[in-house]
Amino acid sequence: MPVVAKVGDVPNMGKIQVTVDGQDLLLINLKGSMYAVEAECPHQGAPLAAALIKETYLSCPRHGYRFELKDGSCKDHPECVLKTWPVRIENGEIIVDLA
Numbered sequence: 842m843p844v845v846a847k848v849g850d851v852p853n854m855g856k857i858q859v860t861v862d863g864q865d866l867l868l869i870n871l872k873g874s875m876y877a878v879e880a881e882c883p884h885q886g887a888p889l890a891a892a893l894i895k896e897t898y899l900s901c902p903r904h905g906y907r908f909e910l911k912d913g914s915c916k917d918h919p920e921c922v923l924k925t926w927p928v929r930i931e932n933g934e935i936i937v938d939l940a
């Protein structure tokens with residue numbers, strides 16, 4: 842599984858975009874918990890690099906759909922699910938399981 846960034850690269854309550862094996866993804870640090878999600882909104886493809894991080898979710902800047910970071914679900918629009926990947930931290934490095 843690839844190392845995609847260092848923990849210190851992602852500020853608390855912040856995110857960075859990385860490309861791994863041709864896949865654009867966002868790494869999000871929610872108060873010390875790290876999440877990896879796709880960088881494009883499943884609704885109409887807005888880039889989520891500008892999305893707001895709130896309590897437990899990411900809010901798309903285009904229409905405001907809210908995606909839970911833990912599983913990508915959207916309560917208001919269950920047909921839209923944001924892809925997420927399992928994340929592991931080892932020796933300060935972020936490892937994402939893209940399988």
Ligand code: FES
Binds near residue numbers: 882883884886901902
């Ligand atoms: S494009 Fe993200 S909510 Fe519509």
